[in-house]
Amino acid sequence: MSKCEQCIVRELSSLKALTRDELLKVSSCKTSHIIKKGEIIFEEGENVNGIYCIKDGVCKLTKLSGNGKDHIVKLVTKGELLGQRSMISEEPVNLSAVALEDMEVCFIPKTEVMRFFDKNNQFSMNVMKTICGDLKEADDHMVNLAQKTVKERLAETLLYLNDTFGKNEDNSLKVQLSRDELASIIGTATESCIRLLSEFKKLDLIELNGKKIILKDVNKLKKISE
Ligand SMILES: Nc1ncnc2c1ncn2[C@@H]1O[C@@H]2COP(=O)(O)O[C@H]2[C@H]1O
Numbered sequence: 114m115s116k117c118e119q120c121i122v123r124e125l126s127s128l129k130a131l132t133r134d135e136l137l138k139v140s141s142c143k144t145s146h147i148i149k150k151g152e153i154i155f156e157e158g159e160n161v162n163g164i165y166c167i168k169d170g171v172c173k174l175t176k177l178s179g180n181g182k183d184h185i186v187k188l189v190t191k192g193e194l195l196g197q198r199s200m201i202s203e204e205p206v207n208l209s210a211v212a213l214e215d216m217e218v219c220f221i222p223k224t225e226v227m228r229f230f231d232k233n234n235q236f237s238m239n240v241m242k243t244i245c246g247d248l249k250e251a252d253d254h255m256v257n258l259a260q261k262t263v264k265e266r267l268a269e270t271l272l273y274l275n276d277t278f279g280k281n282e283d284n285s286l287k288v289q290l291s292r293d294e295l296a297s298i299i300g301t302a303t304e305s306c307i308r309l310l311s312e313f314k315k316l317d318l319i320e321l322n323g324k325k326i327i328l329k330d331v332n333k334l335k336k337i338s339e
Pocket residue numbers: 174186187194195196197198199200205206207208247248250251
């Protein structure tokens with residue numbers, strides 16, 4: 114089993130504040146899991162009783178809406194911790210996490226994390242800062258949904274995918290989403306998303322090849338997104 118004290122991914126999250134002794138304790142109680150593309154890490158309403166540290170891969174955080182459709186709240190990747198909010202509020206998780214590609218995650222039980230939370234101020238401060246950051250992001254997202262047009266949101270999302278997750282060798286966006294998933298992130302119907310993608314293609318802003326999307330004119334997409 115991999116050792117937390119040797120794992121560089123921990124430097125990207127609140128876990129960076131843990132001491133060597135604390136990391137040794139995490140190593141002895143954590144479990145490592147390989148999650149295949151499409152598999153569920155946890156489901157909305159579940160009692161997770163710990164946190165997941167994403168070591169590799171990308172997953173989507175979704176919330177089931179009243180009409181039975183999943184809304185993608187956010188995509189998360191290596192270095193992020195999942196389940197901190199429900200662990201502290203002592204509630205079931207509010208979102209589901211589903212792998213968009215093969216992933217490696219580690220699970221740290223709540224009893225261990227809460228011990229660090231009580232004893233290591235820097236760690237608890239880091240967790241609080243992350244939750245504050247998530248809240249700010251959620252505010253910005255809500256305003257975006259209310260004030261930006263679907264076209265602006267699509268341009269913004271394509272740029273976000275490019276900046277956050279990068280490109281393949283053929284220049285296509287690394288994270289491959291179905292049209293349904295892309296529509297769910299920008300908050301529109303799949304048909305509108307498909308129509309807008311064709312419009313962007315006609316304007317030579319992007320190239321489409323099946324599920325693959327290549328950004329051809331980042332500057333113009335930026336102008337549209339503003
Ligand atoms: N913007 C966000 N909104 C809600 N949860 C988020 C967000 N970003 C990351 N998360 C994480 O996703 C987790 C889903 O389960 P929890 O609600 O327990 O805790 C949540 C956070 O750890």
